[in-house]
Each structure stands twice: as structure tokens, then as C-alpha cells.
Amino acid sequence: MSLAELVATLLFAGVLAYALFAGADFGSGVWDLTAGDAERGAPLRSLIDRVIGPVWEANHVWLIYVLVFLWTGFPSVFASVMETLYIPFSLAGLGIVARGSAFAFRKFAPTIATARLFGALFALSSVVTPFLLGCIVGAIASGRVPADGQGDVWTSLTGPTSLVGGTLAVLTCAFVAATFLAAEADQRDLPELAAGCRRRALWTGGLVGVAALVGIVPLADDAPTLFDGLTGKALPLVVGSAVAGTTALWALWRRRYRDARPAAVVAVGMVVSGWAVGQHPWILADTLTIEAAAGARATLWALVIVFVVAGALVLPALGYLFWLTQRPGWVAAERHRRPRTSRRRPR
Amino acid sequence: MLFAEEGALLPARWQMTVSLGSHIVLACFGVAFPVVIWVLHRRGIRDDDAVALGLAKRWSKVAAVLFAVGAVSGTILSFEMGLLWPEFMRVYGDVIGLPFALEGIAFFVEAIFIGIYLYGWDRLPPRVHLAMLVPIGIAGVVGTFCVLAVNAWMNAPTGFRMDAGRVVDVDPWAAMFNPRVWLQFAHMWVATFMVVGFATAAVYAVGLLRGRDDRHHRLGFVVPFAFATVAALAQPVVGHVLGMRLHGDQAPKLAAIDLAVETESPSPLVIGGILIDGERRFAIEIPRLGSLISRASPDRPVTGLADLPSEDRPGDGLATMVHLSFQAMVAIGVALAGLSAAFWWARRRGRDWLRQRWFLRASVAAAVGAVLALELGWIVTEVGRQPWIAYDHMRVEDAVTGNGGVWISFTVLVIVYTAMTVGAALVLRSMARRWRSGEPLDLPTPYDTARDMDVPR
Numbered sequence: 033m034s035l036a037e038l039v040a041t042l043l044f045a046g047v048l049a050y051a052l053f054a055g056a057d058f059g060s061g062v063w064d065l066t067a068g069d070a071e072r073g074a075p076l077r078s079l080i081d082r083v084i085g086p087v088w089e090a091n092h093v094w095l096i097y098v099l100v101f102l103w104t105g106f107p108s109v110f111a112s113v114m115e116t117l118y119i120p121f122s123l124a125g126l127g128i129v130a131r132g133s134a135f136a137f138r139k140f141a142p143t144i145a146t147a148r149l150f151g152a153l154f155a156l157s158s159v160v161t162p163f164l165l166g167c168i169v170g171a172i173a174s175g176r177v178p179a180d181g182q183g184d185v186w187t188s189l190t191g192p193t194s195l196v197g198g199t200l201a202v203l204t205c206a207f208v209a210a211t212f213l214a215a216e217a218d219q220r221d222l223p224e225l226a227a228g229c230r231r232r233a234l235w236t237g238g239l240v241g242v243a244a245l246v247g248i249v250p251l252a253d254d255a256p257t258l259f260d261g262l263t264g265k266a267l268p269l270v271v272g273s274a275v276a277g278t279t280a281l282w283a284l285w286r287r288r289y290r291d292a293r294p295a296a297v298v299a300v301g302m303v304v305s306g307w308a309v310g311q312h313p314w315i316l317a318d319t320l321t322i323e324a325a326a327g328a329r330a331t332l333w334a335l336v337i338v339f340v341v342a343g344a345l346v347l348p349a350l351g352y353l354f355w356l357t358q359r360p361g362w363v364a365a366e367r368h369r370r371p372r373t374s375r376r377r378p379r
Numbered sequence: 380m381l382f383a384e385e386g387a388l389l390p391a392r393w394q395m396t397v398s399l400g401s402h403i404v405l406a407c408f409g410v411a412f413p414v415v416i417w418v419l420h421r422r423g424i425r426d427d428d429a430v431a432l433g434l435a436k437r438w439s440k441v442a443a444v445l446f447a448v449g450a451v452s453g454t455i456l457s458f459e460m461g462l463l464w465p466e467f468m469r470v471y472g473d474v475i476g477l478p479f480a481l482e483g484i485a486f487f488v489e490a491i492f493i494g495i496y497l498y499g500w501d502r503l504p505p506r507v508h509l510a511m512l513v514p515i516g517i518a519g520v521v522g523t524f525c526v527l528a529v530n531a532w533m534n535a536p537t538g539f540r541m542d543a544g545r546v547v548d549v550d551p552w553a554a555m556f557n558p559r560v561w562l563q564f565a566h567m568w569v570a571t572f573m574v575v576g577f578a579t580a581a582v583y584a585v586g587l588l589r590g591r592d593d594r595h596h597r598l599g600f601v602v603p604f605a606f607a608t609v610a611a612l613a614q615p616v617v618g619h620v621l622g623m624r625l626h627g628d629q630a631p632k633l634a635a636i637d638l639a640v641e642t643e644s645p646s647p648l649v650i651g652g653i654l655i656d657g658e659r660r661f662a663i664e665i666p667r668l669g670s671l672i673s674r675a676s677p678d679r680p681v682t683g684l685a686d687l688p689s690e691d692r693p694g695d696g697l698a699t700m701v702h703l704s705f706q707a708m709v710a711i712g713v714a715l716a717g718l719s720a721a722f723w724w725a726r727r728r729g730r731d732w733l734r735q736r737w738f739l740r741a742s743v744a745a746a747v748g749a750v751l752a753l754e755l756g757w758i759v760t761e762v763g764r765q766p767w768i769a770y771d772h773m774r775v776e777d778a779v780t781g782n783g784g785v786w787i788s789f790t791v792l793v794i795v796y797t798a799m800t801v802g803a804a805l806v807l808r809s810m811a812r813r814w815r816s817g818e819p820l821d822l823p824t825p826y827d828t829a830r831d832m833d834v835p836r
Binding site for chain 1: 440443444446447448450451452453454455457458459460461462465466468469470471472473474476477479480481482483484486487488490491492493494495497498499502503514546549550551552780781782784788791792795796799802803805806809810812813822824825826827
């Protein structure tokens with residue numbers, strides 16, 4: 033592995049982490065949107081607040097990590113992507129702003145009406161933003177971003193691969209989130225809520241599978257490099273993803289939520305990795321290779337050092353955060369100030 | 380001239396101005412607020428001081444809102460580096476990307492521990508919980524340093540060589556630790572404490588003005604005001620030392636700041652005034668003081684605008700803007716230092732200025748002044764660098780995107796940011812009201828299924 037490929041791998045690790053962690057946050061927003069009116073949706077929305085509240089900012093930083101590694105390690109890729117994908121990136125940026133601020137505002141909303149307004153904003157941008165990010169991946173994978181950056185700003189958004197990418201992104205986020213939420217509800221002794229999330233996870237999980245199978249068809253024409261990759265050297269990852277996804281669905285069916293969680297993570301992780309392996313050695317499919325795009329060697333080494341520092345500082349801290357939020361004491365602190373929803377809810 | 384620029388350049392600059400100008404205020408809270416909260420939180424658990432602990436808890440809720448908005452508005456900026464200035468990033472991304480990458484790590488640490496701290500109330504042992512603020516404070520220092528490293532580099536690019544129009548011999552560490560970084564960092568880091576200190580104190584000054592004279596309001600005023608005082612007294616020194624370097628680093632900026640048209644020896648200090656057709660009008664001139672302040676010498680001159688190459692010379696409008704912004708910033712800074720020093724002097728002499736309406740009103744004005752001075756300072760450094768994005772290396776017109784439609788994205792951004800500001804203001808106001816009306820400090824969400832069980836503790 034060359035230095036450029038090493039840095040590209042570190043960069044991709046960030047993409048993967050963002051897809052998994054922020055993906056689950058985005059997906060929670062999807063379920064927030066469809067949770068029902070203020071009363072019916074209250075238990076699920078309260079759960080979402082508690083589950084993603086402590087972690088969403090940290091999860092979001094993976095995107096910053098990806099951007100800075102991209103522009104430092106592969107400056108021309110960053111410039112070209114931003115120039116050609118001006119529209120989806122601008123909109124996704126605004127979506128991120130609307131989502132993050134509305135989520136924070138809703139938590140402290142004084143009335144149900146303001147909470148509903150901020151909630152709608154949070155939830156709507158949680159659907160639109162991953163769709164746009166998925167389109168961006170599709171545009172890169174289908175060779176729509178030229179190396180010099182002056183690609184068509186519209187077809188990058190409307191090409192078949194972009195639309196497949198966007199759709200898959202939203203569905204995947206929804207699936208992962210429903211799986212996570214089912215486990216969190218179960219952990220908090222909220223069987224009804226867990227059952228609802230299980231139902232959601234089961235049908236979105238099925239939908240992801242169908243969408244992936246149908247979605248690969250247009251790739252043959254629209255993104256031949258990716259198609260060849262996915263049906264060739266990345267095939268083990270695709271198959272692995274399907275196996276893991278089926279395992280997750282089986283675990284959900286058997287109400288083994290804690291087992292479903294890692295299986296869903298593996299399924300999504302493998303399909304995202306399939307994209308990277310599939311279009312290797314291109315960083316911008318068909319137009320620019322990793323080697324040709326790499327910046328100065330001294331800077332690439334500096335990025336490796338930054339990664340090691342990050343590994344030493346950030347990963348233990350991140351582990352501590354996730355460990356804390358999964359600890360019984362953390363959940364119990366919620367419980368002693370919350371009634372059992374199942375008992376209270378009139379039916 | 381400012382409005383004669385064509386294509387994407389003008390809207391791109393405006394979009395950057397609005398995005399940076401709003402984010403920088405929030406960034407101040409991300410850097411300095413945790414430190415201020417730490418003092419009160421520590422006092423709360425050490426002295427079993429319920430008032431101090433209550434303040435710390437409320438401020439941590441306020442911080443949750445401000446940090447969220449700060450995080451997402453910071454993300455927009457990283458998008459805009461490429462959306463608006465792709466050619467700058469294409470050429471210099473690997474030269475100056477390193478501090479950005481480190482800033483990303485600092486932001487990571489900050490976001491993780493903020494998550495733990497905000498949700499740690501009643502969940503973590505008090506001492507452990509308090510300790511969570513320490514990494515946040517350190518990350519604030521590192522993050523500020525990294526961001527200012529980039530800006531200092533734009534003012535004095537180092538860490539590479541140009542060879543036949545190509546960037547070679549890149550040394551990202553030299554670019555990061557460029558000669559200007561330490562002073563620019565110090566100037567900004569101190570500024571964060573001025574903004575946060577004066578702004579937070581002003582909230583309690585308003586309460587005191589409305590007759591809510593209790594320990595809660597007094598403590599809420601005095602602690603942030605103490606931070607603001609130290610910062611306001613240090614800032615003129617830091618700023619002056621930074622300014623002294625300008626003659627060597629960026630002569631055009633110094634010429635604009637001093638509104639020096641001709642190179643005069645000794646140079647006068649020019650107070651006020653504007654440039655019209657290259658001539659200085661309506662200015663008060665104090666002989667020799669310009670040389671003394673800017674060059675630390677009785678007769679060494681400040682290079683005049685007329686002696687700069689014409690293509691690098693700022694126009695009359697830009698030079699006037701830089702000059703007046705600089706002097707307004709200095710005037711505000713001096714007034715803030717004076718006001719805060721006077722408060723502690725009076726307090727030592729046993730006078731209670733927290734009962735003086737004029738002082739409380741002045742403290743409210745000080746918050747506005749601190750934010751204004753912050754923005755003016757950034758106008759000086761950014762407008763003063765024009766027409767360069769990387770001084771002496773790349774002009775803004777060569778860095779800007781080739782895309783049309785930047786006016787549209789700028790307009791949308793203004794609408795979204797306005798909505799976000801209004802939203803934040805409404806939420807923060809309603810939080811204050813609810814606390815005043817005796818709601819529990821946790822402020823339960825209205826739809827929260829836990830609501831009826833949340834009792835004041």
C-alpha cells in the first residue's frame with residue numbers, strides 16, 4: 033500500500049464512521065418525522081432525544097474529519113467535488129444547519145407548538161440531507177466529477193446513480209436507526225416502543241434489500257466502473273453485507289435487539305466499503321486516481337501523524353462517551369424521573 | 380472597488396463575510412464559556428454553593444443551544460472553503476490543511492466531552508462531571524490556535540516554494556507554525572473571553588436593572604465580568620505587539636490602518652478621516668505619534684499607499700474601511716478596559732456599582748461593544764489583506780469558484796441564518812423566562828413523556 037493509499041484509507045475510515053454513526057442520527061430524524069401527532073409520537077420522540085442528544089455532535093464531527101482529510105490529502109479532489117457538486121453540497125450544508133439547530137432548539141422549546149415547528153424542521157432536514165449526501169456519492173461513483181472540477185452541476189444530482197445513492201442512503205439510515213432505537217427502547221424497559229421500532233426496522237430492512245437489488249441495475253450503464261467493481265473484486269463485501277443484513281433481520285424477528293445492532297452495522301459498513309473497493313483505484317471514478325490526486329508527501333505523513341494522535345485522544349474519549357450512555361446508571365437516571373410510558377398511555 | 384467586481388466574487392465574499400461573521404461569535408462561546416462555567420461549577424461543588432451550581436447548570440443548558448448552532452455553522456464554513464474558494468484549496472490545500480486537520484481533532488474532543496458534560500448532570504459523580512470541562516477548555520485553546528494558524532498563514536504564507544508556477548517543497552509544519560500565528564492566536568483567544576465575559580455579564584446586568592437584585596444575579600454578573608476584565612486589560616497589549624509586526628509582514632494593511640497616503644518621516648497618527656480621490660480628508664493628525672506607535676521609533680516612517688505597487692494598493696473605499704474599523708475597534712477596546720478596571724477599583728473602595736443604573740447600562744452596552752470590536756477586528760485583518768487570499772501569492776479573483784448562482788446560495792444562507800438567529804434568541808429567552816417562573820432547571824421538553832415526573836429538586 034502506497035502512502036497515498038494509506039491516507040485514502042484513513043479518509044475512508046472517516047466516511048465509514050460518518051455513514052454509520054451520523055447515519056443512525058439522520059435515520060432517527062426520519063422516524064421522528066413519521067412518529068405521528070404530538071401525543072402519539074411523544075414516546076418515540078422522547079426516546080430519540082435521549083438517545084442521540086449526547087452523541088449527535090460527536091457523530092457529526094466525522095464529516096468535518098472527512099472534509100479536512102480530503103482537502104489536505106487530496107486538495108484537487110476537494111476542489112473539483114465542491115465545484116461540480118455545488119448544489120447538493122450547498123443544500124446539504126443548509127440541511128445540516130437546520131437539523132442541528134432545530135434539534136437543539138426543540139429540546140428547550142417552551143410550548144408544544146414551537147416544539148412541533150422545530151421538530152418538523154429537524155425531521156425534514158434529516159431526510160433531505162442524507163439523500164443529498166447519497167447523491168454526492170452516486171455522482172462521484174458514476175464519473176460525473178471531472179478532475180478539473182467543471183462538471184455539469186445538474187446531472188450530478190439527477191443522474192440514475194445519484195438517485196440510487198440518495199434513496200439507498202435514506203433507507204439505510206432509517207433501517208440502522210430503527211434497529212438502534214429498538215435496542216435502546218428495550219434497554220429502557222419500553223416494550224411497546226421497542227416493538228414499534230422493531231416493526232419499522234423489519235420493513236425498512238426489507239426495503240433496503242430490494243432497493244439494493246433493483247438499484248444495481250441502472251449502475252451497469254450509468255456507472256460501469258462501480259458496477260464491475262461491485263460484481264467483481266467487491267463481491268465478497270456485497271455478499272457479506274447481504275448475509276449480515278439478513279442476520280440483523282432474523283435477530284430483529286426473534287426480538288434479539290442487542291444482536292441485531294452489530295449485524296446492522298456490519299451490513300451497512302460492508303456495503304459502504306463495497307463502494308470504495310469497487311471504484312478503487314479511482315478517487316473520482318474514471319477521472320482521477322488516488323495516486324494522481326495525492327498532495328505533497330510531507331503533508332500526507334503529517335496526516336498519518338494526525339490520525340495516530342486522533343486515535344490516541346479521540347477514540348478512547350468516544351469509547352467513554354458511548355460506554356457511559358450504555359451504562360445502566362445512565363439510563364436509570366432517566367428512569368427515576370420518567371413514568372413508564374406503557375402504563376400511562378391511554379389506548 | 381467593492382461593488383465593481385464581477386461574477387461570483389462579490390457574492391462569494393459576502394457569503395463568507397456572513398458565515399464567518401456569525402460563526403465567530405458562537406465560536407467564542409465554544410472556547411471561553413466552558414472555562415467560565417468551570418469556575419462556577421467548581422465553586423458550587425466545593426463550597427456547596429447552590430446559587431453557583433444553579434448558574435453553572437443553567438449556563439450549561441444555554442451552552443447546549445449555542446454549541447449546537449456553533450457546530451453546524453462551523454460545518455458550513457468547511458463546505459464553503461471548497462464551494463466558494465475551490466482554486467485556493469486546489470493549490471494550497473496540502474500546504475495549509477494540517478492545522479485544519481488538527482482543528483478537526485480538537486473539535487472532536489470538544490464535541491465528545493460537551494456531550495458527556497451536558498448530559499452528565501445527576502448521572503456522573505460531581506468531581507468527574509466537573510473534570511469533563513477540562514478537555515473542553517484545552518480543545519478550545521488548540522482549536523483557536525489551529526484556525527488562527529490558517530488565517531495567519533493567509534497573511535504571511537510560508538512552508539512552501541514556488542517553482543515555475545507550481546507549489547513545491549511543502550512543509551505543512553512550517554506553514555502551521557508561521558511567524559504570525561502566536562500573536563494572532565493570543566489576540567483572538569483573549570477576544571473570546573471579552574465577548575463571552577461581557578455578553579454573559581450583560582444578561583445579569585439587565586436583570587439587575589429590572590430590580591432583580593439578588594445573589595444569583597450578582598454572582599452571574601461578577602464572575603464573567605472578572606474574566607472580561609482580565610481579557611480587556613490584556614488585549615491592548617497583545618493587539619499592539621501584533622500590530623507592530625505589520626510593517627514587515629504586510630505594508631499595505633498598515634498603510635490602510637494608519638491611512639498613510641505619503642511616506643512621511645516621522646509619520647503622524649491619523650485619527651478619523653476618509654480617503655477621497657487618494658487624499659486624506661477630515662482627519663485629525665498628531666505629529667510623530669504614528670511612527671512611535673506603529674514603528675516604535677521617533678522617526679521611522681509608515682510606508683504610504685502612494686509608494687505601494689498600484690495593483691496591490693487598496694482602493695480609497697477599502698482603505699477607509701480598514702482605517703475606521705481599526706480605530707473603532709481600538710476605541711471600543713480602550714473603553715471596555717477602562718469600564719471594567721473602574722468597576723473593580725470602585726469595588727475595592729467599597730462602592731457598589733451594581734446599584735448604579737448608569738454602570739449597569741454601560742455593562743449592557745459593553746456586550747454590544749465587545750461583539751462589535753470582534754467583528755471590526757476581523758474586518759481589519761480580512762479587508763486589509765485584499766486583494767489577496769494568500770498574501771502576495773494568490774488573489775481572491777483567482778481563488779473564487781467558476782459557478783454562477785452564488786447570489787442565490789448567498790440569499791438562501793442569509794435567510795437560513797436569520798431564521799436560526801431568531802430561533803436561538805426566542806429559545807434562549809423562553810428558557811430564561813421558564814427558569815424565572817420556577818420551572819425545574821432541566822426544562823423538560825413539552826412533549827416529553829417524562830414531564831409529569833420531573834419535579835424541582
